[in-house]
Amino acid sequence: MPTKFVFLHGFGEDHRVWSDFLPLFSWPFEYIIVDYSTWTDCMDMKDYSTKIMSNLPLETKFILVGHSMGGYVALAMAELFPSEIHQVVMLHSSPFADTEEKKIGRQRTIDFLKKHPVKDFLGPFVPNLFAPKFAETHVELRNNLIARYQDMPSSGLIASSLAMKNRPDYQLFLDKTKIPFLFIQGSDDALISTDLIKEVLQDKAQHKLVILQGVGHQGQYEAPEACFEAINAFIKLCQKK
Numbered sequence: 001m002p003t004k005f006v007f008l009h010g011f012g013e014d015h016r017v018w019s020d021f022l023p024l025f026s027w028p029f030e031y032i033i034v035d036y037s038t039w040t041d042c043m044d045m046k047d048y049s050t051k052i053m054s055n056l057p058l059e060t061k062f063i064l065v066g067h068s069m070g071g072y073v074a075l076a077m078a079e080l081f082p083s084e085i086h087q088v089v090m091l092h093s094s095p096f097a098d099t100e101e102k103k104i105g106r107q108r109t110i111d112f113l114k115k116h117p118v119k120d121f122l123g124p125f126v127p128n129l130f131a132p133k134f135a136e137t138h139v140e141l142r143n144n145l146i147a148r149y150q151d152m153p154s155s156g157l158i159a160s161s162l163a164m165k166n167r168p169d170y171q172l173f174l175d176k177t178k179i180p181f182l183f184i185q186g187s188d189d190a191l192i193s194t195d196l197i198k199e200v201l202q203d204k205a206q207h208k209l210v211i212l213q214g215v216g217h218q219g220q221y222e223a224p225e226a227c228f229e230a231i232n233a234f235i236k237l238c239q240k241k
Contacts, residue, residue, distance in 0.1 A: 008070030
């Protein structure tokens with residue numbers, strides 16, 4: 001049975017986020033890039049995962065690589081379709097449901113997007129995805145990403161915000177699943193606590209954690225080689241078992 005990567009993008013970006021990362025390296029398997037940035041018919045992560053899986057090739061094992069929101073989608077896919085998912089890479093993502101504070105933040109995002117252009121949202125949103133030092137020294141990259149994604153429909157961002165706001169907690173799933181997970185986190189990520197990730201992965205030998213020092217929420221830009229090496233090592237480790 002063939003194995004293929006499936007790359008799942010985060011919130012506020014689309015399939016093009018991978019075009020800046022994937023061509024830099026020689027990958028051990030063919031890859032599929034999914035784009036759900038314009039979808040408005042998915043109410044939760046299970047809807048996203050079911051729709052994605054329905055469009056993937058049959059009789060294939062998948063290694064999921066999910067960035068941020070893409071990790072939430074990957075968790076739902078692994079829970080719903082465990083026989084087809086071989087490994088999962090959570091790139092700057094977490095198994096936790098939104099806290100009440102974060103849910104309030106999601107609703108503010110939704111309310112803002114209903115009243116303002118997407119470019120007005122991306123302006124302050126994109127810089128916060130990077131470690132402060134990287135953001136200061138890569139202004140051109142920040143501006144290019146804001147310009148790239150400003151034409152995304154607000155309807156897709158609103159739908160994905162609602163789905164993230166209402167997603168379940170997957171900590172118990174991580175306890176019981178036999179699917180190995182790799183968490184790649186940034187030490188300077190303003191959106192995800194590495195300490196909480198460490199805590200939830202304690203005593204779970206089937207899962208691995210790599211922390212990229214000085215990196216924020218965009219390791220594929222801030223430390224692409226380290227991200228690739230972590231993913232490649234994880235694949236080789238699991239193949240030996």
